[in-house]
Amino acid sequence: MTYCLAIHVDRGLVLCSDSRTNAGTDNVSTYSKMHSFLWPGNRMLCLLSAGNLATTQGVVKRLRNDAGQGAGTSLLSVQSMLEAADYIGMINAEIQRNQAERDISSTSFEASFILGGQIGTEVPATFMIYPQGNYIHESAEHPFLQIGEIKYGKPILDRVIRPDLSLEAAGRCALVSMNSTMRSNVSVGAPVELLIYRTGSLQEGRRLCLSEDDPFFRSIGERWSEGLLQALNNLPPFPWEGPVDEGQVYPFYPSP
Amino acid sequence: MTYCLAIHVDRGLVLCSDSRTNAGTDNVSTYSKMHSFLWPGNRMLCLLSAGNLATTQGVVKRLRNDAGQGAGTSLLSVQSMLEAADYIGMINAEIQRNQAERDISSTSFEASFILGGQIGTEVPATFMIYPQGNYIHESAEHPFLQIGEIKYGKPILDRVIRPDLSLEAAGRCALVSMNSTMRSNVSVGAPVELLIYRTGSLQEGRRLCLSEDDPFFRSIGERWSEGLLQALNNLPPFPWEGPVDEGQVYPFYPSP
Numbered sequence: 001m002t003y004c005l006a007i008h009v010d011r012g013l014v015l016c017s018d019s020r021t022n023a024g025t026d027n028v029s030t031y032s033k034m035h036s037f038l039w040p041g042n043r044m045l046c047l048l049s050a051g052n053l054a055t056t057q058g059v060v061k062r063l064r065n066d067a068g069q070g071a072g073t074s075l076l077s078v079q080s081m082l083e084a085a086d087y088i089g090m091i092n093a094e095i096q097r098n099q100a101e102r103d104i105s106s107t108s109f110e111a112s113f114i115l116g117g118q119i120g121t122e123v124p125a126t127f128m129i130y131p132q133g134n135y136i137h138e139s140a141e142h143p144f145l146q147i148g149e150i151k152y153g154k155p156i157l158d159r160v161i162r163p164d165l166s167l168e169a170a171g172r173c174a175l176v177s178m179n180s181t182m183r184s185n186v187s188v189g190a191p192v193e194l195l196i197y198r199t200g201s202l203q204e205g206r207r208l209c210l211s212e213d214d215p216f217f218r219s220i221g222e223r224w225s226e227g228l229l230q231a232l233n234n235l236p237p238f239p240w241e242g243p244v245d246e247g248q249v250y251p252f253y254p255s256p
Numbered sequence: 257m258t259y260c261l262a263i264h265v266d267r268g269l270v271l272c273s274d275s276r277t278n279a280g281t282d283n284v285s286t287y288s289k290m291h292s293f294l295w296p297g298n299r300m301l302c303l304l305s306a307g308n309l310a311t312t313q314g315v316v317k318r319l320r321n322d323a324g325q326g327a328g329t330s331l332l333s334v335q336s337m338l339e340a341a342d343y344i345g346m347i348n349a350e351i352q353r354n355q356a357e358r359d360i361s362s363t364s365f366e367a368s369f370i371l372g373g374q375i376g377t378e379v380p381a382t383f384m385i386y387p388q389g390n391y392i393h394e395s396a397e398h399p400f401l402q403i404g405e406i407k408y409g410k411p412i413l414d415r416v417i418r419p420d421l422s423l424e425a426a427g428r429c430a431l432v433s434m435n436s437t438m439r440s441n442v443s444v445g446a447p448v449e450l451l452i453y454r455t456g457s458l459q460e461g462r463r464l465c466l467s468e469d470d471p472f473f474r475s476i477g478e479r480w481s482e483g484l485l486q487a488l489n490n491l492p493p494f495p496w497e498g499p500v501d502e503g504q505v506y507p508f509y510p511s512p
Binding site: 151152153154155156158159160168169171172173176180181183184206208216219220223224225226227228229230231232234235236237238239240241 | 407408409410411412414415416424425427428429432436437439440462464472475476479480481482483484485486487488490491492493494495496497
């Protein structure tokens, strides 16, 4: 499986992806699922991929070829993020169709993508592109999108992501959501890639590739576990444990 | 859908279930999924149910009938929790088989259960009973079991559940796991039932039925959200945000 997410806050975009791929439990591998398309000062687009690896590689290769060879429609020629999502959706559906035509089994060639970026003076945008080639943007109330193994890391996003978050806070939140997913599901694995894009910069932004042993990434996981224990300690006691006293601390672990 | 979980700590058991059932989005209803079988001083068993409602109702009815009518094998006659799990698994498979025989469509009659309890001087135990009628107990490292919509509420359990937790702490943790699932998935809903059983008591223990508006349950959700924000505030800064200073606080929300 895969876990990728994109967060859209007022100050910019955060994109985050894991790197584990598998075709059965005995065929586990590492591939980057974060693909940047950058024309500095003009546009920055970043694509996160999930699903059939041959399809996602085919889509990314086609996007690079179209842009490199000056095709009539390419990530360089589109005038808006919406146009870009439409173009990628079309290619995604087309490549799946081609693969299905030469297949005599019932293999799934499906792939999904998250597209994030900014073109010129347009506001940054994020889209989720489905295997069928259609696409949606995030909601104003929950300005984030997820693909792949999305459930483990969703509650933290549901609770804290708001448009006025700082970019770095949104970045830390993405890493926590990823860390929780990796702990609970072995099919999602390091290295974790993180891109932090500041609105209006039209540069790639900050991009990190974090191994499982990376001191910063480890420290995020450890401090988060400590913070959760503290949050549990601060929960109100059950009625039979005595009156609720705001200043009282109820130890999470039993005292000796 | 459904979300039920059981936590087994040294001091006893915590069982927790939601109450939402649905057959399609226009047929949503409320049923308790927590079924207690109590013979005070002798044994306490509690069954949490997920899956086809006709099957789970059929299983519970059969269990009550067998015990009430003094059947050869019943929850009152079994000598151990393992025997109880085996007996429930057999009934579960049998009822599904009977329902499938009279069905000409391809309806799924599957149901799963979590069984928790204590018989006599045996140590308390929890089992997960599959639709196929077989069953497993929890692992020593992660002493909890879940059925239904399990992913949203799993990361918190993975991080904090240990056998030496106090019963009340485990109970609060179960409520947090349930609260997160309800926030992220509309098919899991209140009232939430919680049973806290103390090892050796052979009584029902503390049983709560918490509506969405219950002040204690609301307070758990609110304080947990606050605690998560605080935990995010205490995460280490990215390298470019300046040197890591243990005493420094990085505000999660941007200062004005």
